[in-house]
Amino acid sequence: MTGPSIEAVNLSKNYERFAAVSNLNLRLEGPKCVGFLGPNGAGKTTTLKIFTHLIKPTSGEAYINGQDITKNVRKALAHAGALIESPEIYPAFTPREALSEIAELRGIPRTERAKRVDEVIAEVRMAEWENKRVGKFSKGMKQRINIAAALLTDPEVILLDEPTTGLDPRGMTEVRDIVKSLKTRNKLIFMSSHLLSEVADVCDEVAMIDHGKLVKYDTLGNVTSQFSRGEGVVDITVSRDIDEVQVTAISAVDGVVSLEKLDPRNVRVRFRGGLDAQEKLLYDLVSKRIGMVSFKGSASALEDAYLNLIEDSR
Ligand SMILES: Nc1ncnc2c1ncn2[C@@H]1O[C@H](COP(=O)(O)OP(=O)(O)OP(=O)(O)O)[C@@H](O)[C@H]1O
Numbered sequence: 001m002t003g004p005s006i007e008a009v010n011l012s013k014n015y016e017r018f019a020a021v022s023n024l025n026l027r028l029e030g031p032k033c034v035g036f037l038g039p040n041g042a043g044k045t046t047t048l049k050i051f052t053h054l055i056k057p058t059s060g061e062a063y064i065n066g067q068d069i070t071k072n073v074r075k076a077l078a079h080a081g082a083l084i085e086s087p088e089i090y091p092a093f094t095p096r097e098a099l100s101e102i103a104e105l106r107g108i109p110r111t112e113r114a115k116r117v118d119e120v121i122a123e124v125r126m127a128e129w130e131n132k133r134v135g136k137f138s139k140g141m142k143q144r145i146n147i148a149a150a151l152l153t154d155p156e157v158i159l160l161d162e163p164t165t166g167l168d169p170r171g172m173t174e175v176r177d178i179v180k181s182l183k184t185r186n187k188l189i190f191m192s193s194h195l196l197s198e199v200a201d202v203c204d205e206v207a208m209i210d211h212g213k214l215v216k217y218d219t220l221g222n223v224t225s226q227f228s229r230g231e232g233v234v235d236i237t238v239s240r241d242i243d244e245v246q247v248t249a250i251s252a253v254d255g256v257v258s259l260e261k262l263d264p265r266n267v268r269v270r271f272r273g274g275l276d277a278q279e280k281l282l283y284d285l286v287s288k289r290i291g292m293v294s295f296k297g298s299a300s301a302l303e304d305a306y307l308n309l310i311e312d313s314r
């Protein structure tokens, strides 16, 4: 058998005469993370709900690892774990109790339950909290338990609907780190998000949807370079308020196209070329001794691509 896959074939979902998902064709295959992007109401949650059999499509088919989700629900869902709308965990439960209950519901044999619960608790890095009551947990910790629940059956396909929404920066980082570690373990992760920087950080590919229709599906690199006109973008931070001398020094670096002050200590630099040019830019900026304390590839290339594609689809 090939790697994990999900596939939509002419998939549509209508609410009365309104098309929430419209003739969607999309095939994702292999271990990777695919970001699912689109404006509010684009049809992301609806699509993910169809793949988890929470709602039925009006027409078309949805497959998980080649199994039709409508005709072979059990077989299809046997390979999938999902976090769609963060369910509330009973506050008096500990993570261990909550996950053991869910493991039972999912049909994991009694003899294997404790071991699986241990494994998923470790996977979401909650071992030190496993016997504390969930009622006292932060949102980020609860979300990690929800992710652990999605992983109980050790699924190859993982569907996540905005897993970091509502979390503070630390909670977001923790959830992203979990997603990154899942990627290394042969999983296919399909994750909706409104945070382009998050998608640029953790995803290998992006699928964009608008008005229920697929607008683009390609690798992150292709999507961004198509709209970047051969330019790259980095955001740099300096240790004190930037002055004209520094601006001139940065502008003079070979390959720099433009410079935009985001705030007194943060500057966005556009430069010609790809990763090689970015490496050289970093080297040149360091040697200019401008007090640079951080240098980071920016998500703004994906932002440009997103705005262009969504604009074109209207
Ligand atoms: N049960 C329902 N009855 C009628 N319309 C619905 C229903 N569920 C969703 N819709 C509509 O379908 C469209 C797609 O909704 P969906 O929740 O899939 O969008 P989304 O891409 O997840 O948006 P968001 O980014 O806001 O989460 C929206 O216009 C929504 O109002």
Ligand SMILES: [Mg+2]
Binding pocket: 044, 045, 046, 161
């Ligand atoms: Mg949604």
